[in-house]
Amino acid sequence: MTTAKARAVDGPDKPFRVAEIKRRDLDLHDILIEIKYAGICHSDIHTAHGEWGAVNYPLVPGHEIAGVVTDVGAEVTKYKVGDRVGVGCMVDSCGKCDNCIKGEEQYCLKGNVPTYAGVDKYGEPTQGGYSTHIVVTEDFVVRIPDNIELDVAAPLLCAGITTYSPLNHWGAGPGKKVAVVGLGGLGHMAVKIAHAMGAEVTVLSQTLNKKEDGLQFGADNYYATSDSETFNKLAGTFDLIINTVSAKIDISAYLSLLTLDGTLVNVGAPAEPLAVNVFSLIGHRRSFAGSMIGGIRETQEMLEFCAKHNIAPNIEIISADQIDEAYERVLASDVKYRFVIDISTM
Numbered sequence: 011m012t013t014a015k016a017r018a019v020d021g022p023d024k025p026f027r028v029a030e031i032k033r034r035d036l037d038l039h040d041i042l043i044e045i046k047y048a049g050i051c052h053s054d055i056h057t058a059h060g061e062w063g064a065v066n067y068p069l070v071p072g073h074e075i076a077g078v079v080t081d082v083g084a085e086v087t088k089y090k091v092g093d094r095v096g097v098g099c100m101v102d103s104c105g106k107c108d109n110c111i112k113g114e115e116q117y118c119l120k121g122n123v124p125t126y127a128g129v130d131k132y133g134e135p136t137q138g139g140y141s142t143h144i145v146v147t148e149d150f151v152v153r154i155p156d157n158i159e160l161d162v163a164a165p166l167l168c169a170g171i172t173t174y175s176p177l178n179h180w181g182a183g184p185g186k187k188v189a190v191v192g193l194g195g196l197g198h199m200a201v202k203i204a205h206a207m208g209a210e211v212t213v214l215s216q217t218l219n220k221k222e223d224g225l226q227f228g229a230d231n232y233y234a235t236s237d238s239e240t241f242n243k244l245a246g247t248f249d250l251i252i253n254t255v256s257a258k259i260d261i262s263a264y265l266s267l268l269t270l271d272g273t274l275v276n277v278g279a280p281a282e283p284l285a286v287n288v289f290s291l292i293g294h295r296r297s298f299a300g301s302m303i304g305g306i307r308e309t310q311e312m313l314e315f316c317a318k319h320n321i322a323p324n325i326e327i328i329s330a331d332q333i334d335e336a337y338e339r340v341l342a343s344d345v346k347y348r349f350v351i352d353i354s355t356m
């Protein structure tokens with residue numbers, strides 16, 4: 011058993027506090043990781059605040075984990091002590107269902123085991139990356155390419171894969187017009203990745219405040235959604251829209267921006283339902299879809315893609331004492347563009 015230092019939250023309105031958590035003894039295929047950096051995803055905030063349903067507190071969030079292997083179980087073959095590794099939003103799945111066999115473990119028919127706020131196969135609650143150590147079965151660990159530093163690697167494990175997967179699945183590439191709604195953690199990764207895939211990229215942000223950044227990330231166009239003229243001008247334009255917004259928006263207005271056979275993929279996960287006016291779908295044979303993170307194989311592929319194209323998130327490194335403040339700033343859309351906790355400050 012390893013005792014890890016962590017930051018935990020005890021309820022929806024409670025601040026983070028210092029905590030100690032136990033990490034299990036290594037099973038045959040387990041890996042012990044010393045965590046170096048953990049990103050703050052908006053999903054951590056939805057969960058910590060209990061917005062997605064009841065949570066068993068105390069909760070240690072964090073599913074953008076980058077660190078170094080410090081011990082391995084007796085039958086581990088994929089990793090050795092000293093390897094630079096990452097863990098994302100899930101730490102296990104059944105491994106046997108049709109979706110697991112396809113390598114889409116995030117859609118495991120028995121339900122994947124989330125990195126935090128879940129229950130593992132030993133019946134223990136899972137606790138995430140705002141901690142010094144984690145134990146994970148080797149099949150749910152990915153290798154961080156040598157030319158990606160650990161601090162910028164962390165956000166790739168959720169923000170990176172969550173945007174790479176739908177861009178890849180719906181064929182973002184040369185000749186495709188892709189719009190990204192919301193320039194936050196996920197949004198700025200979507201812009202960088204879609205640009206690297208060769209698509210023409212447009213950012214749809216609430217204001218023009220971050221326009222210079224968006225263009226520098228690789229966007230070709232940038233519009234403010236607070237300007238209703240934007241919706242008139244761009245009607246029927248996009249092949250693919252990735253909506254990363256964490257709040258309820260008028261999704262029908264965005265559907266009207268799709269071209270014939272275009273698809274709007276929701277990766278943003280607000281607690282409230284989004285109302286769809288079906289006329290915005292049937293008019294141009296449009297599709298409204300969703301996508302959840304990505305499988306382990308695709309996560310490794312995304313890391314290699316980012317390494318090849320020199321893609322890294324823009325991060326602001328914070329200490330463990332600044333988590334509450336960072337949450338406030340994410341909620342105010344005041345994040346450029348991902349907070350990453352330096353775990354040495356735990």
Ligand code: NAP
Pocket residue numbers: 050051052053054056168169172191192193194195196197214215216217254255256257258259276277278279280301302303340341343345347
């Ligand atoms: P984030 O950094 O807070 O970014 C969200 C962005 O949405 C903001 O920066 C802002 O962009 C825009 N926004 C926020 N409130 C808005 C409002 N009321 N109206 C219009 N736009 C608004 O969050 P994130 O970490 O990227 O996560 C985004 C969402 O994706 C969250 O709901 C999260 O839970 C979800 N998520 C889903 C998956 C998945 O597997 N599907 C994985 C990870 C995260 P502008 O300032 O540019 O307008």
Ligand code: ZN
Pocket residue numbers: 051052053054073099168169
């Ligand atoms: Zn996340």
Ligand code: ZN
Pocket residue numbers: 103104105106107108109110111117118119120121
């Ligand atoms: Zn399964």
